[in-house]
Amino acid sequence: MWRRVASLSSSISSSFLAQTASRLNTWESLTTGIAQQAKGVIAPKEKTPFITFVLGGPGSGKGTQCIKIVETFGFAHLSAGDLLRREIASKSADGAMILNTIKEGKIVPSQVTVKLIQKEMELSDNHKFLIDGFPRTEENRVSFEQIIGVEPNVVLFFDCPEEEMVKRVLNRNEGRVDDNLETIKKRLTVFQALSLPVINYYSEKGKLYTIKAIGTEDEIFEQVRPIFAAFEKRPSL
Numbered sequence: 609m610w611r612r613v614a615s616l617s618s619s620i621s622s623s624f625l626a627q628t629a630s631r632l633n634t635w636e637s638l639t640t641g642i643a644q645q646a647k648g649v650i651a652p653k654e655k656t657p658f659i660t661f662v663l664g665g666p667g668s669g670k671g672t673q674c675i676k677i678v679e680t681f682g683f684a685h686l687s688a689g690d691l692l693r694r695e696i697a698s699k700s701a702d703g704a705m706i707l708n709t710i711k712e713g714k715i716v717p718s719q720v721t722v723k724l725i726q727k728e729m730e731l732s733d734n735h736k737f738l739i740d741g742f743p744r745t746e747e748n749r750v751s752f753e754q755i756i757g758v759e760p761n762v763v764l765f766f767d768c769p770e771e772e773m774v775k776r777v778l779n780r781n782e783g784r785v786d787d788n789l790e791t792i793k794k795r796l797t798v799f800q801a802l803s804l805p806v807i808n809y810y811s812e813k814g815k816l817y818t819i820k821a822i823g824t825e826d827e828i829f830e831q832v833r834p835i836f837a838a839f840e841k842r843p844s845l
């Protein structure tokens with residue numbers, strides 16, 4: 609599992625090992641583990657996470673392109689929307705609240721969403737994550753940084769005209785409760801008001817890659833491919 613920081617230096621005392629192993633047994637310890645690896649306390653057996661946030665309006669093609677990125681570059685795909693829909697389906701304590709929020713095209717409290725993402729990351733053997741549809745708000749962004757303790761390496765923005773997004777969502781036909789004109793309008797308003805500032809934030813940080821999300825799925829992927837191909841040449845990926 610990616611969260612495990614397995615091999616510790618043989619020169620460390622056994623009591624220190626026991627304490628450290630116990631602390632490293634939880635996600636909370638992941639960031640500690642990374643920090644300790646950086647200081648050279650723990651042998652870096654497991655790779656540092658490589659995180660990509662995948663952003664764009666409703667129907668811009670995030671999920672479609674994530675499938676291609678997974679196939680080509682071997683990332684783990686964590687869709688925030690899918691994780692929330694799974695909570696609804698599992699009838700968890702938050703299920704009803706999540707359902708109402710999604711129907712309204714609003715944003716679920718960050719702590720709920722980040723905890724779901726955190727759990728999936730903990731369970732994954734992969735160290736390369738595509739986090740699709742997240743962060744949708746500044747609150748999402750800050751919450752991820754506080755709880756997970758890392759920032760994204762790459763942020764993709766699928767930039768698509770509203771008219772095209774509406775057309776795609778209305779044709780999606782997957783039975784989603786938010787794929788109707790009324791909710792789409794609300795989602796577009798939320799995207800403009802709350803998500804675009806996050807996109808601008810990453811642009812200013814020099815982490816944003818904007819993809820013109822019109823044309824065929826394959827044409828769009830040809831804009832995405834070189835981004836990850838370049839990172840693949842680096843030791844970090």
Ligand SMILES: Nc1ncnc2c1ncn2[C@@H]1O[C@H](COP(=O)(O)OP(=O)(O)OP(=O)(O)O)[C@@H](O)[C@H]1O
Pocket residue numbers: 664665666667668669670671672673689741776777779780781821822823824825828
């Ligand atoms: N380039 C494209 N041209 C036409 N249709 C597309 C294209 N890319 C995706 N689609 C279709 O548009 C719909 C929306 O795509 P997708 O589900 O990938 O969007 P999304 O950004 O994940 O949306 P959401 O935020 O609502 O989950 C799907 O039915 C998908 O098959």
Ligand SMILES: Nc1ccn([C@@H]2O[C@H](COP(=O)(O)O)[C@@H](O)[C@H]2O)c(=O)n1
Pocket residue numbers: 666688689690692709710711713714715716717721740741742743744748786795
């Ligand atoms: N960070 C997020 C992501 C999604 N939601 C809610 O889920 C809906 C569907 O999301 P998709 O990514 O599948 O389009 C979205 O409209 C939100 O209601 C969220 O709250 N926070």
Ligand SMILES: [Mg+2]
Pocket residue numbers: 670671687689741
């Ligand atoms: Mg999607």
